[in-house]
Amino acid sequence: MSAGSPVGFQNPPNYEFPSHRLQRTLRNDSKEPIVLVACGSFSPVTYLHLRMFEMAVDYIRQNTNFEIMGGYLSPVSDMYKKPGLLSAQHRVTMCTLATEQTSTWLMVDPWEAFQSYQRTAVVLDHFDYEVNTRLGGVHTADGVRKPVRVMLLAGSDLIATMSEPGVWSDADLDHILGRYGVMIIERAGADMDQAIDSLSRWRHNIHLIHQLIQNDVSSTKVRLFLRRGLSVRYLLPAPVVEYIEQHGLYVDDGVNASAAGGAVVAEREKEKGKDREAGSSGAGKEKVEQSATS
Secondary structure, three states, rough: OOOOOOOOOOOOOOOOOOOOOOOEHHHOOOEEEEEEEEEEOOOOOOHHHHHHHHHHHHHHHHOOOOEEEEEEEEEEEHHHOOOOOHHHHHHHHHHHHHHHHHHEEEEOOOOOOOOHHHHHHHHHHHHHHHHHHOOOOEOOOOOEEOOEEEEEEEEHHHHHHOOOOOOOOOOHHHHHHHHEEEEEEEOOOOOOHHHHEEHHHHHHHEEEEEOOOOOOHHHHHHHHHHHHHHEEEEOOOHHHHHHHHHOOOOOOOOEEEEEHHHHHHHHHHHHHHHHHHHOOOOOOOOOOOHHHHH
């Protein structure tokens, strides 16, 4: 699964891949090791973002032969330019506060945040390179090396945009869904059957996870609450709320469209400029942010 270092991109200054919580030895040698990666704005990070990982843990234990070795939040670059997108520094800090103080296994990778806009396929390649090539994968109890499968974790809006013609390139859909795979957390009121049917070629790599307790908290709603001076406590981890209050964030946030609609418009704008990117070859359409990570 590993290739070389992500071609054409350099690490941000002083970058170090976070691996302090990455499990390096399989508990069950018969399992396939995986790492979950959630890409999104995280502006701000909410309890639902963190809860997505825990729902994935339950699903994996009950329905798959996977063993989770680690989980990562990968905030998008400032170059994404989505309405309501706070600076990468603030977003990475809030994600770090949330994961370090409320979880024992989640981490934040700032690689995507602190550089130019990166496609989702490239971000997943970056994780594959760091975990499997640079760190050497993981090992069984007997010391046998095993490569780790990287898998995207996302909300249901993402799979809906993947099924919409012209938003994602076919090459990147095949790369993401064919090579890596995705775990989709359903959102309240979302109908995923039609979207998944249109992606039937990769159905074996698409895992749909139902919410047993519906949670429709989103960053968009949190920002609206903050603009109106309403409390967001218990919607976000306490350290994140304190950080927002300390820095006076989001009080002047502009009016924002729906996450899915805004993301699609952004993608189409990026597509217009794809020919200006060196070596792009028509693969610049595909970074659409799901509303579950808006």
